Amino acid sequence: MNVQLFIPCFVDQLYPDAAFNMVKVLQKAGCTVSYNANQTCCGQPAFNAGFWDDSRTICGKFLDDFNTEDYIVAPSASCVGFVRNYYSKLFTEGAAAEKAKKIGANIFEFSDFLVNVLGKTDFGARLQGQATYHDSCAALRECKIKQEPRTLLDNVQGLSLTEMQDVETCCGFGGTFAVKFEPISIGMGEQKVENAVATGAEYLISTDLSCLMHLDGYIRKNNSNIKVMHLADVLASGW
Known part of the structure; x- marks a missing residue:
């Protein structure tokens, strides 16, 4: 199974070992893991602070950084929850809205993915x-x-x-x-x-x-x- 990694900005900067360990576990589970080094933030901080236009720009980049075919796995339920539940508020029509819907259905927090998608515990x-x-x-x-x-x-x-x-x-x-x-x-x-x-x-x-x-x-x-x-x-x- 092909898996795209989403590594949140604070994990990348402050806790990279957790990201590397997630890769180790996913590979042990039989996944082929890919990482787009161009990825940045999911846009949640700006959204929560009320800067929706700025957040939409960041979230649009997020949509460009991931494909809609493969699962996306992240070591953060906070970021996953934001993409799943709030991108639909920023992208309400057109191709961006459709891609946001597909990516929202394919993004998973690490434990959720292991147990409910891979069936491995x-x-x-x-x-x-x-x-x-x-x-x-x-x-x-x-x-x-x-x-x-x-x-x-x-x-x-x-x-x-x-x-x-x-x-x-x-x-x-x-x-x-x-x-x-x-x-x-x-x-x-x-x-x-x-x-x-x-x-x-x-x-x-x-x-x-x-x-x-x-x-x-x-x-x-x-x-x-x-x-x-x-x-x-x-x-x-x-x-």
């Missing part, structure tokens, strides 16, 4: 320790992803998963929300980290590095005894 990963999982708002509410990451983590040898309290509550990142409403954002992050730590987990895992980046900031500042990991990093462990 065990990659021989090994990671010893206790873990808890954070449902990102985008994964849960925009991509309808709940069980898929947990199924994949259940098949990681040596890893024990414990659910935290208020697991479906937002971590407080929310893109520019964290900047505009910093005290509220910090408080929400604190609550999420403390709930994760209370499980006794050594690892806090999610599909979304945007959430993990926010939570890791609180963890580092407060010397909390827990480590954040993207799902791709976990699935590429031990082999």
Whole structure:
């Protein structure tokens, strides 16, 4: 199966190892992976800030950077959810609208693709320790992803998963929300980290590095005894 990679801008710049590990897992699953180095942002930051015309320009480039025949896989439910659910608001007619519809149907978050498209849940990963999982708002509410990451983590040898309290509550990142409403954002992050730590987990895992980046900031500042990991990093462990 041919798969196109979409690597979000913040993953490309700050967490490239997660992208490389996603490639390793996809290749192990038998996929032929391609990457268009001309790709940039999906346009979500500008859209969420209200700059729809600017966002439309960026999103138009996104449509040009990917074909409509092959699946597109990304290590971010936030970006996938934006393309799936909001491109239709920017492109309402003509060829662009039709291409946006086709790409929206073909783009998948990593765990969703592995479980629901490939039908693969065990990659021989090994990671010893206790873990808890954070449902990102985008994964849960925009991509309808709940069980898929947990199924994949259940098949990681040596890893024990414990659910935290208020697991479906937002971590407080929310893109520019964290900047505009910093005290509220910090408080929400604190609550999420403390709930994760209370499980006794050594690892806090999610599909979304945007959430993990926010939570890791609180963890580092407060010397909390827990480590954040993207799902791709976990699935590429031990082999």
